[in-house]
């Protein structure tokens with residue numbers, strides 16, 4: 001079984017801390033991104049998420065949003081936790097980064113999408 005709680009790093013060098021789940025599967029944490037779409041000084045930003053109740057297969061699904069403290073954007077991550085035969089845990093995620101644009105005519109450029117794999121550092 002995969003435990004989301006802990007310190008995780010992705011392929012970009014971003015770090016996040018996920019705190020313990022409550023009984024409803026809701027969790028909080030913080031995200032320190034290594035990159036940004038703006039030139040603003042990066043600040044550690046809060047995240048809020050939910051984990052599905054663990055299935056019998058163990059590859060529990062989860063999602064969280066990061067409310068950036070240095071930009072008007074927000075990112076939503078969804079993913080699954082996997083454990084390999086050596087016990088190494090990875091969080092395999094897909095994200096959407098929504099940027100604030102001045103008008104609905106600009107929505108074509110408002111959303112970025114990507115994938116990210118997190119490995120446990122603590």
Ligand code: BTN
Nearest residue numbers: 014033036037038068071073075
């Ligand atoms: C912004 O640029 O407005 C906020 C920071 C966005 C960082 C993105 S979220 C998806 C990707 N994965 C990361 O760890 N950082 C970038």
